[in-house]
Amino acid sequence: MTITGTYIKYYKVCHRKTWLFHHKIEMEHTSELVAEGSFIGEKSYPQRAERYREILLDGSRIDFYDPYDKVVHEIKKSDKLEHSHVAQVQFYLYLLRKNGIEGATGLIEYPKLRQTQTVRLEEEDVSLVEAWVQDIERIVNSEQCPERITKSKCRSCSYFDFCYAAEEVL
Ligand code: SF4
Structure with a gap:
């Protein structure tokens, strides 16, 4: 199986969420990935496409990589800084290093x-990332x-309805 940055991000929030995502249980209308994607596409820095590259490493996609400065850029719509975002970018840096690109940094x-x-x-x-x-x-x-x-x-999780539906019926 291929572990992607999304797995790492979810893992740092909730193991159940990771499991649901892996088993392709999607809450389409509230999908954070869809929301995040459209946010990035529509509102953020259209000029960045010229400098940044989308790269695929070991099956994991990094959307915005600046090969000149060796910086992974990640944009988050969140209104708070989260350790799961840092873990996701560390995973990308780990993949870069594993593929021979040393000394890259990330900027969220x-x-x-x-x-x-x-x-x-x-x-x-x-070794932490490997664990x-x-x-x-x-x-x-x-x-x-x-x-x-x-x-x-759980309030902001896209699986909230899924996880708590039974409780509301009772
Ligand atoms: S609603 Fe809560 S328990 Fe359910 S997947 Fe999301 S974070 Fe995990």
């Missing part, structure tokens, strides 16, 4: 917040869907 842009977050992959982070990948494989290969996390953290 939060247009809503007018903030940026620099991301690096230190030597000690490499995430192994754990994701364990989770998604299990027949058991993981338990829900704390409800207060």
Whole structure:
């Protein structure tokens, strides 16, 4: 199986979400990926296409890579900085390193917040990323869907209706 940046991002939020995503249970109308994609496409920096490249590494796509400065750019519509975004970009840096591109960095842009977050992959982070990948494989290969996390953290999740529908019927 191919672990992509989306797996890493979801894994850092909720193991159940990772499992649902892997098993192709999609909540189309609220899909965060669709929303994020259209946000990026419609509102953000059309000029970036000239400098940045979309690259595919080990089956994982990096949308905006600047090969001149070796910077992975990631745009998030979120109104708060999240550690899952950092993990996603660290995974991209890991893939670059694995494919012979050393010393790349990441830059997460939060247009809503007018903030940026620099991301690096230190030597000690490499084994961490490898441990995430192994754990994701364990989770998604299990027949058991993981338990829900704390409800207060679920409000903005696209699987909210799926996870809590039964509760509302009762
Ligand atoms: S609604 Fe909550 S428990 Fe369900 S997948 Fe999303 S974050 Fe996980």
